[in-house]
Amino acid sequence: MLQPDYSEEVRVAKASGKPLVALESTIITHGMPYPQNVETARAVEAEIRDAGAVPATIAVLGGRLHVGLEPAELEQLARADAVMKLSRADLAACIAAGRTGATTVAGTMIAAHLAGISVFATGGIGGVHRGAELSFDISADLRELALTPVTVVAAGAKAILDLPKTLEVLETLGVPVIAYGQDDFPAFWSQSSGLAAPLRMDSAAEIAAAHLARGALGLAGGQLVANPVPPKAEIARAEITPAIEAALAEAAAQGIAAKAVTPFLLDRIFALTEGRSLAANIALVRNNARLAAEIAKEIATRQG
Helix, strand or coil: CCCCEECHHHHHHHHHCCCEEEECCHHHHCCCCCCHHHHHHHHHHHHHHHCCCEEEEEEEECCEEEECCCHHHHHHHHHCCCCEEECCCCHHHHHHHCCCEEECHHHHHHHHHHCCCCEEECCCECCECCCHHHHCCECHHHHHHHHCCCEEEECEECCCCCHHHHHHHHHHCCCCEEEECCCECCECCECCCCCECCEEECCHHHHHHHHHHHHHHCCCCCEEEECCCCHHHCCCHHHHHHHHHHHHHHHHHHCCCHHHHHHHHHHHHHHHCCCHHHHHHHHHHHHHHHHHHHHHHHHHHHHC
8 A cells, every 4th residue: 555755744643643634736736826826725724723633735746645745845836837637547647657746636535535534625626517418528526526435625516517417426426415504505606506405514513423424334435515605705606607608618619628628717717707716716715624624623523
């Protein structure tokens, strides 16, 4: 079994039984420009520490899987070029080739489980892309949620996706989709997608209990906790939808496909909303980190 390289902070936390929260790294390399990427990464880590848990940002650096990044490594990744985007299909190849890569939701879940980390905070998961009935473009994140026992805290699925089909696939795969504190499934930049969430829970304690109950039942896979963006940072669905549609039309016209789609769309929506989408993205990731820390602490308490 491959042994990750742990940062000193994560190594000490594991040895002392402190709660840990995994963080992805594609938000650093593919989701935001420099220096907002490294500033956001540091702010999200600080949110987790302030909430009483320990952050573990995950990436592959020079062929080594890192769980937790030292400050200099985080800066190095934020400035790096030609960084691979690592999902289940790419993770082992990146390590074998000695390359540097940033983990997606699926890649982060795999590494978190390998490191014994039960909770992961991200922005939004991937899902079923619009037009998937023709393109078959469905994110590996959904299958990973059905395979790997990690609770993922996100602001729903990215609103650029086909959200009804995403929820249908998650149901088919047996993934619990839990809206936090509301009945609607959130839509990343917007608090509501207009779709009902399959489950609702109102406390970190309930979510932690459900995570542990799945393990006790021997059920494979994790949970998706859909945590709505804070109200002050929200871009209402009626306002963000025209920007999403315009960006999708541009992507289709330019033949953008596969892994290039999401970064392209996020960049165009940033321009079309005059930066508001990035501000909302930062706010929701920090909000998800706080909730993930509370869940991780509850799991640690119940296991202890």
